[in-house]
Amino acid sequence: xxxxxxxxxxxxxxxxxxxxxxxxxxxxxxxxxxxxxxxxxxxxxxxxxxxxxxxxxxxxxxxxxxxxxxxxxxxxxxxxxxxxxxxxxxxxxxxxxxxxxxxxxxxxxxxxxxxxxxxxxxxxxxxxxxxxxxxxxxxxxxxxxxxxxxxxxxxxxxxxxxxxxxxxxxxxxxxxxxxxxxxxxxxxxxxxxxxxxxxxxxxxxxxxxxxxxxxxxxxxxxxxxxxxxxxxxxxxxxxxxxxxxxxxxxxxxxxxxxxxxxxxxxxxxxxxxxxxxxxxxxxxxxxxxxxxxxxxxxxxxxxxxxxxxxxxxxxxxxxxxxxxxxxxxxxxxxxxxxxxxxxxxxxxxxxxxxxxxxxxxxxxxxxxxxxxxxxxxxxxxxxxxxxxxxxxxxxxxxxxxxxxxxxxxxxxxxxxxxxxxxxxxxxxxxxxxxxxxxxxxxxxxxxxxxxxxxxxxxxxxxxxxxxxxxxxxxxxxxxxxxxxxxxxxxxxxxxxxxxxxxxxxxxxxxxxxxxxxxxxxxxxxxxxxxxxxxxxxxxxxxxxxxxxxxxxxxxxxxxxxxxxxxxxxxxxxxxxxxxxxxxxxxxxxxxxxxxxxxxxxxxxxxxxxxxxxxxxxxxxxxxxxxxxxxxxxxxxxxxxxxxxxxxxxxxxxxxxxxxxxxxxxxxxxxxxxxxxxxxxxxxxxxxxxxxxxxxxxxxxxxxxxxxxxxxxxxxxxxxxxxxxxxxxxxxxxxxxxxxxxxxxxxxxxxxxxxxxxxxxxxxxxxxxxxxxxxxxxxxxxxxxxxxxxxxxxxxxxxxxxxxxxxxxxxxxxxxxxxxxxxxxxxxxxxxxxxxxxxxxxxxxxxxxxxxxxxxxxxxx
Amino acid sequence: xxxxxxxxxxxxxxxxxxxxxxxxxxxxxxxxxxxxxxxxxxxxxxxxxxxxxxxxxxxxxxxxxxxxxxxxxxxxxxxxxxxxx
Numbered sequence: 042x043x044x045x046x047x048x049x050x051x052x053x054x055x056x057x058x059x060x061x062x063x064x065x066x067x068x069x070x071x072x073x074x075x076x077x078x079x080x081x082x083x084x085x086x087x088x089x090x091x092x093x094x095x096x097x098x099x100x101x102x103x104x105x106x107x108x109x110x111x112x113x114x115x116x117x118x119x120x121x122x123x124x125x126x127x128x129x130x131x132x133x134x135x136x137x138x139x140x141x142x143x144x145x146x147x148x149x150x151x152x153x154x155x156x157x158x159x160x161x162x163x164x165x166x167x168x169x170x171x172x173x174x175x176x177x178x179x180x181x182x183x184x185x186x187x188x189x190x191x192x193x194x195x196x197x198x199x200x201x202x203x204x205x206x207x208x209x210x211x212x213x214x215x216x217x218x219x220x221x222x223x224x225x226x227x228x229x230x231x232x233x234x235x236x237x238x239x240x241x242x243x244x245x246x247x248x249x250x251x252x253x254x255x256x257x258x259x260x261x262x263x264x265x266x267x268x269x270x271x272x273x274x275x276x277x278x279x280x281x282x283x284x285x286x287x288x289x290x291x292x293x294x295x296x297x298x299x300x301x302x303x304x305x306x307x308x309x310x311x312x313x314x315x316x317x318x319x320x321x322x323x324x325x326x327x328x329x330x331x332x333x334x335x336x337x338x339x340x341x342x343x344x345x346x347x348x349x350x351x352x353x354x355x356x357x358x359x360x361x362x363x364x365x366x367x368x369x370x371x372x373x374x375x376x377x378x379x380x381x382x383x384x385x386x387x388x389x390x391x392x393x394x395x396x397x398x399x400x401x402x403x404x405x406x407x408x409x410x411x412x413x414x415x416x417x418x419x420x421x422x423x424x425x426x427x428x429x430x431x432x433x434x435x436x437x438x439x440x441x442x443x444x445x446x447x448x449x450x451x452x453x454x455x456x457x458x459x460x461x462x463x464x465x466x467x468x469x470x471x472x473x474x475x476x477x478x479x480x481x482x483x484x485x486x487x488x489x490x491x492x493x494x495x496x497x498x499x500x501x502x503x504x505x506x507x508x509x510x511x512x513x514x515x516x517x518x519x520x521x522x523x524x525x526x527x528x529x530x531x532x533x534x535x536x537x538x539x540x541x542x543x544x545x546x547x548x549x550x551x552x553x554x555x556x557x558x559x560x561x562x563x564x565x566x567x568x569x570x571x572x573x574x575x576x577x578x579x580x581x582x583x584x585x586x587x588x589x590x591x592x593x594x595x596x597x598x599x600x601x602x603x604x605x606x607x608x609x610x611x612x613x614x615x616x617x618x619x620x621x622x623x624x625x626x627x628x629x630x631x632x633x634x635x636x637x638x639x640x641x642x643x644x645x646x647x648x649x650x651x652x653x654x655x656x657x658x659x660x661x662x663x664x665x666x667x668x669x670x671x672x673x674x675x676x677x678x679x680x681x682x683x684x685x686x687x688x689x690x691x692x693x694x695x696x697x698x699x700x701x702x703x704x705x706x707x708x709x710x711x712x713x714x715x716x717x718x719x720x721x722x723x724x725x726x727x728x729x730x731x732x733x734x735x736x737x738x739x740x741x742x743x744x745x746x747x748x749x750x751x752x753x754x755x756x757x758x759x760x761x762x763x764x765x766x767x768x769x770x771x772x773x774x775x776x777x778x779x780x781x782x783x784x785x786x787x788x789x790x791x792x793x794x795x796x797x798x799x800x801x802x803x804x805x806x807x808x809x810x811x812x813x814x815x816x817x818x819x820x821x822x823x824x825x826x827x828x829x830x831x832x833x834x835x836x837x838x839x840x841x842x843x844x845x846x847x848x849x850x851x852x853x854x855x856x857x858x859x860x861x862x863x864x865x866x867x868x869x870x871x872x873x874x875x876x877x878x879x880x881x882x883x884x885x886x887x888x889x890x891x892x893x894x895x896x897x898x899x900x901x
Numbered sequence: 902x903x904x905x906x907x908x909x910x911x912x913x914x915x916x917x918x919x920x921x922x923x924x925x926x927x928x929x930x931x932x933x934x935x936x937x938x939x940x941x942x943x944x945x946x947x948x949x950x951x952x953x954x955x956x957x958x959x960x961x962x963x964x965x966x967x968x969x970x971x972x973x974x975x976x977x978x979x980x981x982x983x984x985x986x
Contacts, residue, residue: 209902868943
């Protein structure tokens with residue numbers, strides 16, 4: 042056990058254990074159903090025989106001599122009084138019986154055909170893999186079932202049926218497992234190959250059990266209850282039944298009991314062995330505990346979601362992790378995560394005691410597990426873990442010395458990994474610094490919502506605490522939030538200001554014209570910006586001056602604003618915002634050119650701080666100024682309403698004209714379209730145009746000073762279409778790309794005439810949300826609303842799975858050092874990454890501006 | 902055979918959507934394989950009966966050079982190893 046041997050697995054061979062092998066791997070033969078003697082010591086030849094391994098502390102295994110936890114356990118065996126069919130091979134036995142001769146044991150195929158099939162099978166496997174071979178074997182065997190004459194000895198074959206679960210009938214007569222076994226023995230090795238059996242690793246007759254392998258006690262340990270009573274594992278119970286019936290069967294056979302009794306016992310033994318392997322066989326009542334709860338036998342241990350594979354092997358769980366609801370906190374930095382104190386006292390970081398930090402670490406032990414910041418465990422150099430409790434605390438405090446590990450509570454600044462599912466890209470799991478806060482939720486800066494795709498409507502996220510120095514430094518260097526700032530997808534910052542802070546910055550830089558220096562510094566301090574050295578010493582300051590104060594002093598930048606207007610164009614010279622407004626085009630997530638430029642010049646760490654500062658500044662402006670949107674924001678002057686009405690009326694007239702032309706069949710059809718289709722297309726175009734025109738009127742007349750418009754213009758929330766729908770006209774409702782044409786026969790609703798194809802009758806909503814919709818308009822709206830709701834609900838899992846498959850298929854594709862893109866086996870996929878070899882995250886929109894680099898080098 | 906004769910009437914290589922295919926000479930092939938430290942197996946594949954290369958009378962393990970337009974880098978070069986159909 043001590044010196045382990047390392048070997049590489051080259052291949053795995055599956056086969057069936059032969060009786061010989063069962064005997065060979067067995068450490069003991071089980072002959073008695075008794076488990077323990079009067080002293081509670083395992084009986085020799087019982088199911089808990091200590092040759093099969095030990096589960097009691099203090100005992101030594103008779104086979105290997107090791108103690109509990111050292112001994113891996115050893116198999117045993119039972120000699121079955123009569124052969125038993127293995128339930129999981131029932132189908133195979135049936136196949137072989139049906140397809141082999143009952144007299145000579147040959148497969149019901151002529152020798153030529155056997156040779157031919159063997160060749161074909163090998164060729165098929167070579168070409169299409171083992172699956173294809175299996176499929177072909179299946180088809181060969183199913184074609185053989187109807188063969189009634191043996192091609193070798195010309196014996197007539199009988200019909201063989203399976204009476205589920207384990208009885209085989211030949212012409213209404215039962216074939217006993219003994220008979221089955223002798224028939225299987227007659228199959229020759231050559232024919233086995235056509236049956237899909239590799240004769241080197243299994244013989245057909247081994248399917249019929251004569252010996253039963255007994256699993257070691259270590260895989261079916263008994264539990265000692267508090268009352269001192271022993272409770273055995275389900276498998277042990279089942280094995281007990283098997284041994285008991287087996288003994289009875291032996292005795293009856295030896296005593297020469299009548300055939301009926303023997304057969305009854307034999308069937309009972311078959312039942313017990315079957316349920317030992319699988320307790321969920323369709324035709325059999327499951328074996329139960331006395332309480333009526335079904336036993337969990339071998340198959341149930343492996344199978345299904347709660348089985349060994351999916352639950353224990355594929356479904357690993359992590360220690361040192363936490364999960365709770367997230368909520369926003371703009372006052373913490375972007376690379377921080379607010380951790381509830383409750384969680385901070387559960388999760389720990391191991392720290393090694395040295396003579397230099399001993400006093401520091403002893404303080405944690407002194408506080409114990411119940412007081413923050415304390416420690417939960419200490420680990421001795423030999424690996425023994427000791428929990429710090431009120432009783433052990435003082436003694437452990439004395440004990441701590443260099444070489445010990447102290448598992449102390451989380452502290453501010455500890456490294457943590459933070460993750461939100463679905464983890465679709467690398468920004469879904471980033472490294473944050475811990476910030477212990479009161480409350481019961483994780484707190485994150487609203488700016489990092491975008492990379493996680495998180496919101497605060499009840500989202501939960503996971504936190505992991507790296508436990509080794511390597512893991513911590515790896516996380517910090519590779520995964521920290523600032524290292525993920527620039528997205529490898531489009532080369533822009535994935536993090537940026539959101540919603541209120543965009544609105545705040547917009548108001549600050551566009552509207553605020555006069556501030557006293559005191560007010561300006563108030564704003565900055567409110568945003569926790571304490572460096573006010575760059576606030577100009579003027580009597581009257583503008584919002585632009587305040588924003589400039591958080592810019593680096595030697596920063597130059599030029600970029601267009603969202604509106605594209607000349608006066609909004611952003612010009613920053615020497616760290617002063619000389620002109621323009623800061624809006625979503627400059628600071629938004631996934632858009633911020635300003636952020637990209639700052640990162641390029643001052644690095645990721647600085648950008649992170651800058652982003653945090655501007656986020657808080659924007660919010661602070663809104664806090665100080667107040668910001669409320671109201672319904673009256675969407676009110677239009679009479680003039681505008683008249684124009685909107687005119688546009689809609691005109692489009693109704695045009696629609697009627699179109700319908701008139703269509704009714705006369707005089708419409709000029711589009712290529713490949715019928716008259717009706719052309720009419721529909723023209724109608725859609727017409728009505729959409731009308732809606733867009735009303736939208737233009739709205740943006741023209743809308744008061745830019747209202748809060749709603751400010752949100753739209755700054756890019757904080759909402760767009761012009763939303764506004765137009767509220768103020769002017771909701772527009773055409775479309776189902777699957779066409780106007781609504783479902784409902785009654787030839788009409789959408791019973792309030793319309795048949796074949797009415799005017800706009801109103803087919804889902805055009807002329808009213809606005811503000812003016813209120815007519816009943817039929819509301820109905821149409823509900824139709825499309827429900828449709829899109831269903832659509833998103835059904836599409837999200839589908840596209841999610843699609844993406845998952847793609848990501849898994851591409852997971853080990855990487856760019857090699859020679860610039861080629863290769864998969865894991867070294868096959869080339871692209872000769873140069875992206876055909877141009879440019880890393881999007883390290884270029885500007887996938888391009889490298891050589892001119893600018895040259896200018897920069899020679900210009901300065 | 903009849904099928905092949907029919908195919909040869911239309912020269913796909915003249916079509917605008919078919920990028921330029923050329924067969925590498927043995928020495929070119931050698932330098933290419935050496936450059937990437939690979940064998941023909943690691944190259945992307947092209948079928949021996951691909952209409953675009955049929956006029957070279959290709960053999961298995963020949964390497965075909967393909968020059969084609971690219972969205973990112975105006976034009977790009979690609980190599981494919983000939984495999985049996």
